[in-house]
Amino acid sequence: xxxxxxxxxxxxxxxxxxxxxxxxxxxxxxxxxxxxxxxxxxxxxxxxxxxxxxxxxxxxxxxxxxxxxxxxxxxxxxxxxxxxxxxxxxxxxxxxxxxxxxxxxxxxxxxxxxxxxxxxxxxxxxxxxxxxxxxxxxxxxxxxxxxxxxxxxxxxxxxxxxxxxxxxxxxxxxxxxxxxxxxxxxxxxxxxxxxxxxxxxxxxxxxxxxxxxxxxxxxxxxxxxxxxxxxxxxxxxxxxxxxxxxxxxxxxxxxxxxxxxxxxxxxxxxxxxxxxxxxxxxxxxxxxxxxxxxxxxxxxxxxxxxxxxxxxxxxxxxxxxxxxxxxxxxxxxxxxxxxxxxxxxxxxxxxxxxxxxxxxxxxxxxxxxxxxxxxxxxxxxxxxxxxxxxxxxxxxxxxxxxxxxxxxxxxxxxxxxxxxxxxxxxxxxxxxxxxxxxxxxxxxxxxxxxxxxxxxxxxxxxxxxxxxxxxxxxxxxxx
Amino acid sequence: xxxxxxxxxxxxxxxxxxxxxxxxxxxxxxxxxxxxxxxxxxxxxxxxxxxxxxxxxxxxxxxxxxxxxxxxxxxxxxxxxxxxxxxxxxxxxxxxxxxxxxxxxxxxxxxxxxxxxxxxxxxxxxxxxxxxxxxxxxx
Numbered sequence: 001x002x003x004x005x006x007x008x009x010x011x012x013x014x015x016x017x018x019x020x021x022x023x024x025x026x027x028x029x030x031x032x033x034x035x036x037x038x039x040x041x042x043x044x045x046x047x048x049x050x051x052x053x054x055x056x057x058x059x060x061x062x063x064x065x066x067x068x069x070x071x072x073x074x075x076x077x078x079x080x081x082x083x084x085x086x087x088x089x090x091x092x093x094x095x096x097x098x099x100x101x102x103x104x105x106x107x108x109x110x111x112x113x114x115x116x117x118x119x120x121x122x123x124x125x126x127x128x129x130x131x132x133x134x135x136x137x138x139x140x141x142x143x144x145x146x147x148x149x150x151x152x153x154x155x156x157x158x159x160x161x162x163x164x165x166x167x168x169x170x171x172x173x174x175x176x177x178x179x180x181x182x183x184x185x186x187x188x189x190x191x192x193x194x195x196x197x198x199x200x201x202x203x204x205x206x207x208x209x210x211x212x213x214x215x216x217x218x219x220x221x222x223x224x225x226x227x228x229x230x231x232x233x234x235x236x237x238x239x240x241x242x243x244x245x246x247x248x249x250x251x252x253x254x255x256x257x258x259x260x261x262x263x264x265x266x267x268x269x270x271x272x273x274x275x276x277x278x279x280x281x282x283x284x285x286x287x288x289x290x291x292x293x294x295x296x297x298x299x300x301x302x303x304x305x306x307x308x309x310x311x312x313x314x315x316x317x318x319x320x321x322x323x324x325x326x327x328x329x330x331x332x333x334x335x336x337x338x339x340x341x342x343x344x345x346x347x348x349x350x351x352x353x354x355x356x357x358x359x360x361x362x363x364x365x366x367x368x369x370x371x372x373x374x375x376x377x378x379x380x381x382x383x384x385x386x387x388x389x390x391x392x393x394x395x396x397x398x399x400x401x402x403x404x405x406x407x408x409x410x411x412x413x414x415x416x417x418x419x420x421x422x423x424x425x426x427x428x429x430x431x432x433x434x435x436x437x438x439x440x441x442x443x444x445x446x447x448x449x450x451x452x453x454x455x456x457x458x459x460x461x462x463x464x465x466x467x468x469x470x471x472x473x474x475x476x477x478x479x
Numbered sequence: 480x481x482x483x484x485x486x487x488x489x490x491x492x493x494x495x496x497x498x499x500x501x502x503x504x505x506x507x508x509x510x511x512x513x514x515x516x517x518x519x520x521x522x523x524x525x526x527x528x529x530x531x532x533x534x535x536x537x538x539x540x541x542x543x544x545x546x547x548x549x550x551x552x553x554x555x556x557x558x559x560x561x562x563x564x565x566x567x568x569x570x571x572x573x574x575x576x577x578x579x580x581x582x583x584x585x586x587x588x589x590x591x592x593x594x595x596x597x598x599x600x601x602x603x604x605x606x607x608x609x610x611x612x613x614x615x616x617x618x
Contacts, residue, residue: 045489045593060489063517111521138575149522 018464019438021421025468029425032417034410034442046400051077051369051391056166058387058402064107064448067100067159068380070168071237072387076376077170079258080391083365089172090238091357095185096158096168097237097378098345102192103151104381105298105338105345108446109199110144113335116443117206121213121436140202147195147342150188154349157181172364179359186353193312193346200316200339210332216423217441218331218416221246223279223294225408226304227379228253233309234301234317234344236379243279243294244304248327251279257377260386264403265292276410277403293411296383297445298337303327308340310347316340331416334444338381369395380405382448406447416441480508480616481530483523484515485537492588492601496536499586499608508618519567527567528576534612535564538601539585545604546585547611552578582615584608 024030042061049057055073059066071093078085085093115123118137157177160167167174207214228242229235241255243263255263267276267289278292294300308314317340324333352358369391376387383405390399420441424434464472484500487493497515504513514526519535527533539546550564552572564583571578586608589598597605 041593057489061487063487066517107521138573141570141573145521145524148520149525152522 019417019442020464020466021417021425021438022466022470023468023473029418029421030468032414032421034413034417034447043400043402047397049397051080051389051395051397052170054387054389054397055169059166062448065100065104065380065382066166067096067155067168068378068385069387070159070166071097071378072376072380072385074168074170074376075378076374076387076389078365079374079376080369080371080389080395081170081365081367082370083171083367085172085365086360086362088176088357088360089363089365091352091355092158092173092177092363093168094237095349095352095358096155098349099151099154099158101151101236101379101381102342102345102349103148103155104446105342106144106148106151108381109203109335109338109342110141110148112446113440113443114140114144116436116440117203117210117335120209121440122433140198143195143198147192147199150192151345153188154185157185169364171366174364176361176363177359182353182358185349189346189350189353193343193350196339196343196346197312200343203336203339207336212423213437213440214330214332216419217437217444218412218419219329220415220419221329222412223251223282223292224300224303224327225279225294225296225384226300227377227384228304231309232306234305234307234313234341236301241377241384242304244327246327246329248303252281257386258373258375260375260377260388260403265289266403275403275407277408278411290411290415293415294408295331295412296405296408297334297381298341299328299331299334300383301379302337302340308344310344310351313340313344313347316343331412331441331444334446338446369393382406382446383408404448406445409445409447413442413445413447416444480511481526481533482511482513482612482616483519483526483533483535484513485517485519485535487517489593489595491590491592491594492586492597493538493591495538495586495588495597495601495605495608498597498602498605499536499584499612502605502609503612508616511616511618519564521567521570523567524571524576527581528571528578530579532579532616533581534584534615535581536584536586536608536612538588538591540588540591542585543587545587545607545611546583547615548583548585550581550583584611584615 018035020033020035021029022031046054046057054077055070058069058073062069158167158173223243223245225241225243227235227239229239241257241260242253243251245251252263263280264277265280265283267278276289278289279294280292283289283292302317305317308317320328320336320340328337373390378385385405386403388401389397392398417438420437424437467473482500482503484496486496488497500513500515550568552565552569564581568578568581586601586604589600
C-alpha cells in the first residue's frame with residue numbers, strides 16, 4: 001500500500017529521538033508519537049549521592065542547560081538544609097537564570113528555528129539550514145552568536161565554567177560577584193537588548209507567512225503550567241506553581257512545589273524513556289492520560305503572566321495577545337514567546353545590574369540536614385523543572401525524581417505531530433515538505449534531550465511510518 | 480593552538496575526549512589552550528577563528544581504532560545542540576571568519592551508558608590519542 005520512501009529524518013533536535021506516525025485501516029493518520037529512547041536509569045544512578053553533590057552531578061548530565069539543574073537542585077538542597085539563601089544569592093541566581101534563558105532561546109531561534117522561519121519550510125534542504133541562512137543574513141547570524149555568548153558570560157560569571165565546582169550550591173552561591181564582573185555584564189546589555197528587539201521585529205515581519213502552520217502546529221486547547229509570583233508579572237525562578245486553562249482562567253494557584261504529586265501524575269511509556277506527566281484532576285482512573293495534557297515553557301509563562309513587568313516586553317506581550325485573541329494556543333507561538341522572553345531578560349538584566357545588592361559578600365547560608373525530603377523547582381528555558389529528593393540523616397539520597405520540561409510537553413508534542421500529519425499527509429506518499437513540518441512542529445517546543453550521548457556516529461534519529469497493524473512501511477535514519 | 484575535548488563524562492566512554500584534553504592541559508604546553516565542553520556549540524566559532532590550529536577530541540562509534548581527520552566544511556549542515564566540527568567550520572566560513580585547520584580525533588567508545596569512568600578498552604587508547612593530538616599540534 002505504501003512505497004518505501006527515503007525521507008529526511010528529524011534534524012536540529014538532539015538526543016535519540018524518533019517519531020512514529022501510525023496510519024489507520026483507511027490509510028489516514030490515526031496517531032503519532034514522539035519517543036525518546038535514551039537516558040534510562042539516571043534517577044537510580046543518583047541514589048546514595050550526597051545532596052551537596054547533586055547540583056554538579058545533575059548539571060553534568062546536561063551540556064545545554066546545566067544552570068537549570070544547578071538552580072532546581074540547589075533549591076531542593078536549600079529546603080533540605082532548612083535555610084533561606086541570602087538576598088544577594090537569590091539575586092545572583094536570578095541573574096544566572098536570565099543569562100541562561102537568553103542564551104538558550106538565542107540558540108533555539110537563530111540556529112534551530114530561523115532556517116525554517118526565514119528561508120521557508122519548502123526551501124531547498126541544501127540551503128534550509130543555518131548556513132544557508134547565514135549566507136543570506138550574515139549580520140543576523142553574528143548578532144545571534146554574540147547574544148548567546150553574552151548569556152553564557154553571565155552564566156560563567158555566576159555559575160562558573162567548571163561544572164564540577166559549580167558556583168550555584170545549596171544555601172546560595174559559592175562566590176560573591178566582583179564590581180569588575182558586574183561592570184562587564186552591564187557593558188554588554190545594551191547590545192543584547194538591541195539584538196532582542198531586532199529578532200522580534202524580524203519574526204513579526206515574516207510570521208504572516210505561516211498561517212497554515214500556526215493553525216496546525218499544536219493548535220488545540222490545553223492547560224498551561226508555570227511558576228508564578230504574587231505580583232502577576234512574568235516569572236522564571238521564585239514563586240509558586242500555577243495552572244491556567246485555554247481561556248486563561250485559573251485552574252489551580254498557590255501550589256507548593258513540594259505538593260506536586262497531588263496534581264501531577266507520570267505515565268511511563270514502554271517504548272520510551274520520556275515520562276509523560278499529566279494533570280491528575282482531569283484524569284480519573286480509566287481515562288486516557290492525554291486528557292490531562294498540559295504545556296510548559298515560554299508559551300505557558302507568557303500566557304500565565306498578567307504582564308511581563310518591563311516596558312518593551314509589556315508592549316510585545318500586549319501585541320501578542322491582540323494577535324492571538326488572548327491566550328496563545330498554537331505551539332507555533334513558542335517561537336514568538338521565546339523572543340518576548342529574550343527581550344524581557346535583557347530589560348531585567350539592565351534593571352538589576354546596577355543594584356549594590358549584587359556585589360554584597362553575604363552569599364551563602366550554612367546548615368546541616370534538617371529535612372528528609374524537599375522539592376526544588378525552577379523555570380528552565382524549556383519549562384518547569386522539578387528536582388525531588390529524599391535523603392537520610394547523613395544527607396545521602398535515598399530517592400530521586402526529576403521531571404524535565406521536555407517530558408511535560410511530551411503529550412503536547414504527540415498531539416502536535418498527529419495534527420501536522422493529518423493536515424499534510426493526504427495519500428500514500430509522504431512529501432518532504434510534510435516531513436519538514438513534522439520536524440518543525442517538534443522544534444517549536446525546542447526539546448532538549450541533551451542528557452543523552454552524542455558521540456560521533458551515535459546519533460541515530462528515526463522517523464517511521466507504520467500501518468494499522470504496527471508494521472513499519474517506511475523509515476529513515478540519520479546515523 | 481586549541482584543543483577541545485568534547486563529551487558527557489557521566490556516560491562512560493562518552494567522556495574520553497575530556498580525559499584526553501585534560502591530560503594535555505596538565506602538560507601546560509606553551510601556546511596551547513585547552514577547553515572541555517559537553518558539546519560543540521556555535522559560539523566556539525570565535526574561539527576557533529582566533530586559533531592557528533584546532534584539534535577536537537571526541538568519542539566515536541564509527542570505528543574500532545583511533546581516527547584522525549580534517550573537518551571539511553559543508554559535510555554536515557545541520558547544527559543541532561550537538562554540533563559537529565564540520566558544522567562549526569562551515570559556520571565560521573559563512574559568517575566571514577578566518578578558519579584554521581580543524582582536526583578531529585575520534586577515540587573508539589565501548590560503552591556509552593550511564594556511569595563514571597572509562598571502560599578498559601577506551602582507557603587503553605588515551606595515551607595514543609594524546610600522542611596523536613600532539614602530533615597534529617606539531618609538538
